Amino acid sequence: MAIWGKKPEEGNSDFLAPRPAEEGTQTKSHSLAEVAVDAGSIDVTPSTASINVVAEEPRLAPVQDAEVAELRRSNYSRRDSLRGEIFDQPEPAAMLTADRLLDVSARNRPAPESGFRRFVYFLTLKTVNLGDSLKVRERKALDxxxxxxxxxxxxxxxxxxxxxxxxxxxxxxxxxxxxxxxxxxxxxxxxxxxxxxxxxxxxxxxxxxxxxxxxxxxxxxxxxxxxxxxxxxxxxxxxxxxxxxxxxxxxxxxxxxxxxxxxxxxxxxxxxxxxxxxxxxxxxxxxxxxxxxxxxxxxxxxxxxxxxxxxxxxxxxxxxxxxxxxxxxxxxxxxxxxxxxxxxxxxxxxxxxxxxxxxxxxxxxxxxxxxxxxxxxxxxxxxxxxxxxxxxxxxxxxxxx
Known part of the structure; x- marks a missing residue:
């Protein structure tokens, strides 16, 4: 290898000569005079062909409860609540709707107004509630x-x-x-x-x-x-x-x-x-x-x-x-x-x-x-x-x- 840091002395022709190879090794040297190097053709940017790119996995916030396998959600809906979805915030008051809270089963329906349906309701000690007739329901809807x-x-x-x-x-x-x-x-x-x-x-x-x-x-x-x-x-x-x-x-x-x-x-x-x-x-x-x-x-x-x-x-x-x-x-x-x-x-x-x-x-x-x-x-x-x-x-x- 040539030593470039030392200024050659005048008349020293051996300055650029390669060092002799050690015994048992093969060396291949070229003289700078034999190989023309174009500085514009040299790519000085680092090569990434040999670098393996590993996709970074998204970091998830630690789950508060180890038994919960899914993330909590904050966009409330009545359907999600019925499915048992878990949310990361308290339920708003808007979720307390009448259709959710009121029990409209036969047990809690108003007593029929009159006729056979009302008779059955009281005969069974209010355990059987057939509800109002179609005519009564239509009248109430109009009201x-x-x-x-x-x-x-x-x-x-x-x-x-x-x-x-x-x-x-x-x-x-x-x-x-x-x-x-x-x-x-x-x-x-x-x-x-x-x-x-x-x-x-x-x-x-x-x-x-x-x-x-x-x-x-x-x-x-x-x-x-x-x-x-x-x-x-x-x-x-x-x-x-x-x-x-x-x-x-x-x-x-x-x-x-x-x-x-x-x-x-x-x-x-x-x-x-x-x-x-x-x-x-x-x-x-x-x-x-x-x-x-x-x-x-x-x-x-x-x-x-x-x-x-x-x-x-x-x-x-x-x-x-x-x-x-x-x-x-x-x-x-x-x-x-x-x-x-x-x-x-x-x-x-x-x-x-x-x-x-x-x-x-x-x-x-x-x-x-x-x-x-x-x-x-x-x-x-x-x-x-x-x-x-x-x-x-x-x-x-x-x-x-």
Whole structure:
């Protein structure tokens, strides 16, 4: 091997000569003069061809319990809990749901309401519970829909049509009674007919106050006790606020007056029904529709009554209330004249293309008399129609289009 660290002395030709090999060994040497080395061709990077790469195994946190073979999870779900999954954090309160905690077995079901099922329940000392019949379960389901809780403030539901004499006030009364019977909050029906409405005459009248009195005394009304003296309460717990009884003052009830009454009602009631007059372009109609979160259109069973009800929907759509129309319910009153000569199925089919649902109100002598309505004395079909209408209205309030 050549010694490069020592400067060659002048005249010393043996400086680059290789050392002699030891005896018994073979050496192979090359002179630098014989081999040309290109510095640019030398790869000075280290070679990794001979390095074995070993993948690093992920380090797992030590398991707290030696008997647990899987990692704990923190993303809770009801299904995982049922499978016995183990979590690394305490269960949140949201996991304490009613379907998880309540025992709905036959042993803990409510006693059947009546009939043979109730007899068996008590005969067996409450050990055999067959539950309610299908009819009772359907009724309870309808009660639950009507009594569903409503988010937000008061919900305003106008009941209107462009034609008089089709049973608008009757439908308003039936709807209010069905709502008040099944709900735990307060329901009021306001007679906003500027032409001497008759809504207060469909319930047992207990006061002479009207909407005009509410407007005049608004500043002095300090609570529900004061307001309740101005309404008539039916046995169903429906409150009714009458319109002006003096026809000379009826035209004075305008947009501003309605807003005063509506603001007052919104303080104490969850659902405010407004029995509107036939004048759809009257000034009261504007605030009524602006506040509306639901809508009921009343149609009679004759050709002209159905056409005018449909034109009411067209007017509403043309004036920016298309969403309200699509979420509305049509109450088809089949007790009007010429109903027997008209194909009610065709009328119903027409409205189903424009609104969310249609409910038929059957003929009932107690309604045709035009006097005070006693809900319990109505025919079963009439009561069921009113309850179905109430359920559909509440459905729309909770799930607007």
């Amino acid at each position: 639950a829909r009507i009594g569903a809780s409503l988010s937000g403030g008061a919900k305003f539901v106008p009941v209107l049509t462009r034609k008089g004499g089709v049973g608008k006030t009757t439908v308003s009364t039936l709807l209010g009674m069905a709502l008040a019977l099944s709900r735990e909050d307060r329901v009021i029906a306001i007679d906003a007919n500027p032409d001497r409405g008759t809504l207060a005459e469909r319930v047992s009248k207990s006061t002479r106050f009207t909407v005009r009195d509410v407007v005049n005394r608004a500043a002095a009304i300090d609570g529900f006790t004061d307001f309740s003296t101005m309404v008539s309460r039916d046995v169903t717990r429906l409150d009714v606020l009458a319109s002006d009884s003096d026809p000379m003052l009826s035209e004075a009830f305008d947009e501003g007056d309605y807003n005063v009454v509506a603001d007052m009602a919104a303080r104490y009631y969850s659902i405010v029904l407004t029995d509107c007059g036939t004048g759809i372009v009257h000034s009261v109609m504007r605030p009524t529709l602006q506040r509306a979160t639901g809508l009921v259109i009343v149609s009679g069973g004759s050709v002209d009554e159905a056409r005018l009800a449909s034109e009411t929907l067209t007017w509403l759509e043309a004036n920016g209330y298309g969403d309200l129309v699509r979420n509305s319910v049509v109450a088809l009153n089949t007790a009007t004249q010429a109903t027997q000569l008209v194909k009610l199925d065709e009328i119903e089919q027409h409205f189903k293309t424009r609104v969310r649902h249609v409910v038929r109100i059957p003929y009932d002598p107690a309604l045709a008399a035009g006097s005070v309505i006693k809900f319990k004395d109505l025919k079963k079909g009439t009561r069921e129609a009113a309850r179905e209408l109430a359920a559909l209205v509440v459905d729309g309030l909770n799930n607007p289009v």
